[in-house]
Amino acid sequence: MTTQVIVLNGGSSSGKSGIARCLQAVLPDPWLTFGCDTFVEALPASLRTASDGIEVAADGEVSVGPEFRALEAAWIAGIAAMARAGARVIVDEVFLGGPASRERWQKSLGDLAVLWVGVRCDGTVAAGRETARGDRVAGMAASQAELVHRGVLYDMEVDTTRTESLECARAIAARVA
Numbered sequence: 001m002t003t004q005v006i007v008l009n010g011g012s013s014s015g016k017s018g019i020a021r022c023l024q025a026v027l028p029d030p031w032l033t034f035g036c037d038t039f040v041e042a043l044p045a046s047l048r049t050a051s052d053g054i055e056v057a058a059d060g061e062v063s064v065g066p067e068f069r070a071l072e073a074a075w076i077a078g079i080a081a082m083a084r085a086g087a088r089v090i091v092d093e094v095f096l097g098g099p100a101s102r103e104r105w106q107k108s109l110g111d112l113a114v115l116w117v118g119v120r121c122d123g124t125v126a127a128g129r130e131t132a133r134g135d136r137v138a139g140m141a142a143s144q145a146e147l148v149h150r151g152v153l154y155d156m157e158v159d160t161t162r163t164e165s166l167e168c169a170r171a172i173a174a175r176v177a
Contacts, residue, residue, distance in 0.1 A: 001113040003176045004083045006031075007091045007105060009152060010119030011144030012060075012136055013129040015160035015168070016092045019119060022169030023090055027176065032082065035092030039075050043068070060140030062096055073104070080108040094144060099151040117172055118149055118157035125161050 006023065008016045020033040040054060047053025052065035064072075083089045095101035102116070121129075123145035130141035156175055158168040 001177065003088075003115050004112045005079075005089045005091060005109055005114045006117060006172065006176065007093060007109075007114060008117050008119050009093050009095045009102070009148060009154075010121065010160075011094060011123075011126060011141055011146075011148045013126040013133060013141040014119045014121035014145070015129075015165055016119045018165035019158070019160070019168050019172070020090045020092050022166045023172060026166070026169050026173050027088075029088055031088045031090050033090045033092060034079055036094050037092070039072065042075075043071065047071075056137050056140070058137065058139075060137045060143050062140070064096075073108075076105055076108045080112065083109070083112050095148045095152055096144070098148070099153075101148075102152050113177070115156070115172070115175055116154045118152065118154040119168070120149065120157055120159040120161070121145060122161040 008019060010016045017035060017037075020035070024031050024033060040048065043053060047067055049055060050065070052067040054062065054064050054068050056062050079089055079091060091105070093101070093105070123142040126141035126145050130136045130138065156172065158171055160168060
């Protein structure tokens with residue numbers, strides 16, 4: 001079956017977005033990319049700092065509430081609908097809830113051909129990238145580096161600690177049917 005969706009899961013500043021852009025360049029067909037950052041930016045400002053939306057603590061810990069979850073479910077269903085309508089989709093995600101996060105996606109993507117990819121990066125390296133970016137709360141990358149992978153099963157994994165995004169994208173592309 002032809003791969004319709006590639007899900008990249010990794011912590012903040014692990015290199016998922018760079019890999020997604022490289023995948024768009026190396027895959028022969030057009031692919032759309034959607035990420036959790038895009039979803040959070042689409043939320044009304046009132047839900048970006050509220051307990052029923054999403055909150056980022058001073059140490060980078062992220063917590064989400066019921067309004068966030070309801071809108072996230074609609075977001076996931078919409079991405080799945082695009083894939084069912086014929087769009088090939090790359091999802092740039094952070095599974096803060098481990099296996100429960102993957103299950104939410106799996107439920108919506110159920111009948112689609114999905115390549116599940118773990119994007120790993122050493123926490124210290126990710127923290128350095130986080131600092132260089134300047135648009136993240138300090139501590140987020142280090143706290144998420146391993147957390148997002150606990151209990152999550154993948155078809156393949158890549159590690160951006162010492163491997164460039166393009167090389168990771170080529171390895172992923174080689175697995176796309």
